[in-house]
Amino acid sequence: MIVYPFNFKINDVKTLINENQIDLSPYRITGLCGPIGSGKSTFIRLLVDYTYRDLKIFSSYGFSAYLSQDLTRLFTGNTVNSLIALYQDDRFEVGRYFQIDNFERYMQLLDFPGKDRYNEYLTDFSEGERQRLAIALTAASSAGTVVFDEPTTALNNKYRQRFYTIVKEISHNSRIFIISHRINDILALCDSIIWFKGLHIVKAGPIESMIKFPELVNHYFNVKRMKKRAELELAALAVQEFKGS
Amino acid sequence: MIRLSDIRINLSRQQTIRITNFTLQKNTLYLLTGHSGSGKTTFLKFLGGYLPSNKIQGSFSLPKSALLLQNPNHQMITSTVKSELQFPLIQQGISLQRINNKVNAIAEFFHIMPLLDEKLCNLSFGELQTVMLATTLLIPADLYLLDEPTSHLDPMMSDRMFQWIRMEGKNKICSWVIASQYPDEYCYADRVLIFENLSLIQDVPAGDYPGLKESESRFNSHETLQY
Numbered sequence: 292m293i294v295y296p297f298n299f300k301i302n303d304v305k306t307l308i309n310e311n312q313i314d315l316s317p318y319r320i321t322g323l324c325g326p327i328g329s330g331k332s333t334f335i336r337l338l339v340d341y342t343y344r345d346l347k348i349f350s351s352y353g354f355s356a357y358l359s360q361d362l363t364r365l366f367t368g369n370t371v372n373s374l375i376a377l378y379q380d381d382r383f384e385v386g387r388y389f390q391i392d393n394f395e396r397y398m399q400l401l402d403f404p405g406k407d408r409y410n411e412y413l414t415d416f417s418e419g420e421r422q423r424l425a426i427a428l429t430a431a432s433s434a435g436t437v438v439f440d441e442p443t444t445a446l447n448n449k450y451r452q453r454f455y456t457i458v459k460e461i462s463h464n465s466r467i468f469i470i471s472h473r474i475n476d477i478l479a480l481c482d483s484i485i486w487f488k489g490l491h492i493v494k495a496g497p498i499e500s501m502i503k504f505p506e507l508v509n510h511y512f513n514v515k516r517m518k519k520r521a522e523l524e525l526a527a528l529a530v531q532e533f534k535g536s
Numbered sequence: 537m538i539r540l541s542d543i544r545i546n547l548s549r550q551q552t553i554r555i556t557n558f559t560l561q562k563n564t565l566y567l568l569t570g571h572s573g574s575g576k577t578t579f580l581k582f583l584g585g586y587l588p589s590n591k592i593q594g595s596f597s598l599p600k601s602a603l604l605l606q607n608p609n610h611q612m613i614t615s616t617v618k619s620e621l622q623f624p625l626i627q628q629g630i631s632l633q634r635i636n637n638k639v640n641a642i643a644e645f646f647h648i649m650p651l652l653d654e655k656l657c658n659l660s661f662g663e664l665q666t667v668m669l670a671t672t673l674l675i676p677a678d679l680y681l682l683d684e685p686t687s688h689l690d691p692m693m694s695d696r697m698f699q700w701i702r703m704e705g706k707n708k709i710c711s712w713v714i715a716s717q718y719p720d721e722y723c724y725a726d727r728v729l730i731f732e733n734l735s736l737i738q739d740v741p742a743g744d745y746p747g748l749k750e751s752e753s754r755f756n757s758h759e760t761l762q763y
Contacts, residue, residue: 302658326690327662360661360688361609404573415548418606418684419572419717441661444687445606447571447717472662472690473718511691 292316292436292466293350294492299337301490307333309348309492318483318497320458320467322476324507325487331470332360334487335438338468354384356432356465358425360441366413366421371403374413378428385432394431400453401427419445430457437465443476455479474511478502537561543594545575545582547734553578554735555594560679560711565701567722567742568715570731576715577606579731580681583713602675606683606715608661608668617643617659617667618652624675642670645700646693662688669697673704682714686721698724719745 294313300306307330315321323331337343339355359365365374378389401423404416413421422445429437439458443451458467458480471477477484477498484501486494494504501507538560545553553575560566560583568576581587584603602624605611614620621643625635643649646666656664665688672682680701686694698721701712714725722728728745730738 327666327688327693328660332660361607363607363609417573417577423572441688443717445572445684445717447569448719450572472688474691 294495295348295350297337297346297348299333299343299346299348301333305490307337307490311492311495313485313492313495315466315483315495319462320469320481321483321485322481322498323468323470323485323487324477324510325493326510328490329487330490330492331487332440333490334485334492335440335468335470338436339438353435354388354432355436355438356385356388356429356434357438358429358440358442360444360470362421362425365425369413370411371409371413371424374424374428375409378432388433390431390433393433394427397427397430397457398424400457401450403427417445419447419450422446423450426454426457430461433461434465436468437461438468438470440470441472442469443471443473451476477511538597538599540596541594543582543592543596545578545587546591546593547578551734553582555579556736558729558736558739560713561727562709562711563705564726565705565712565724566714566727566729567725568713568729568731569717569719569722572717574731575734575736576731577683579736580683580713580715583679584681599678600676601679601681602672602677604669604672604680604682604685606687608664608688611668611671612656612664615655615657616652617648617654617656620656620667620671621652621674624671628676638674642674642700646670646696662690662693665689666693673700678710680710680712682712684715684717686716686718694721 292315294309294315296312297309298306323334325331335357337346337348338352339357344352375391375394378385379391380386403423404420413424422442426442429439443454446454461467469476469480481498483497484495484507485492486501486504486507488506493506494501540555540558540560543555547553568579570576578587580603582592583598584601585598586603612620613623618639621639622635625638643652648663648666648670651659651663651667656667659667665685669682669685672680685697689697704710722742722745725742728738728740728742729736
């Protein structure tokens, strides 16, 4: 996939700009990184929303599965069973791609509460449970392009690890884009990064070189927090050693 | 200081949240952590007085609180960033001059000055979460309850939130309970609360938490991912 240079007017005052051609063909999992409001989600909308395909910003389009940041619209008024029925309905494009066996496997891996709750409204589930369901639905859609927009915000470490397992599995057949403010997600999964700042695509490339890019380093590696954490962990270690002796 | 003893919150016939013994101390920042579905959000709503009394067993009295919801879309009241920030202060009957001073100070701190005239519906999810966080922090309260406030914030903005809390802590007497899926945020906290299986199982000083976290990660690293 190639991303061509573009200027996309978001509204009267905001324009998302890419000045260079980006060749993503050597990569499978690309992290979209940058501060809040830098244009990451808008970039993804240009890829997955059919109304923008005429702009020809990407060299290829196809069926995309998109896990949105805000799951409210998907989940309001639905149960797990009603969503499964919707995803299996072949009147919609997703119905022709959705793999129920994979969905059930991912639900099991993510420890989603049992089938006795499949008829409960999703408003009665926790945000973490809803996010795990959304990951299983998205991953089981067997789309050519899969986008996870802030997929781990309500997941603890255990489920984040399992999410990584799922993404690595589906990356064999799908191109993956991941937006995350957590550097652990990016380091665990991505082979490439696109860096956004102030509605500009500033730089893109393989993770090995991008991880040394000063803007990215300053953004993700919060020295103050790391120092405080190191102090506390050293103190805990000293207490443990003292008790041991 | 608030004491909670033998509180039961009935979520459904099968599900009950239990708080056996907990004392909420003044001027303390609590980090509330635990698996998803373990009861963190319900606990915050209970502390904020947002649960119907017929679901709660036990006696307690709660302080004046401000709650930030997990999803910022569920908290919008007005239409623009500026009016949203002004809203809680207008409710307090504060003069417009003071309102604008407070709004400008917090907007500058959280780098949202250029967004003041924007409509809320035009903001990115992260920008919206920042605005809703700033709005909640402007509500005069004795207890601030923040449900996953940093979930869509970048590391710089998360750091600014904790800086603001520390600054405010020096000026007024209040407590903070912050639910988080990011255990590394314990380094900002005074104490860590751990929820498991719908019960508050630990209330430990933040300095004791790394040891607990260590044993948890050892457990996680041994689990098999075959399925």
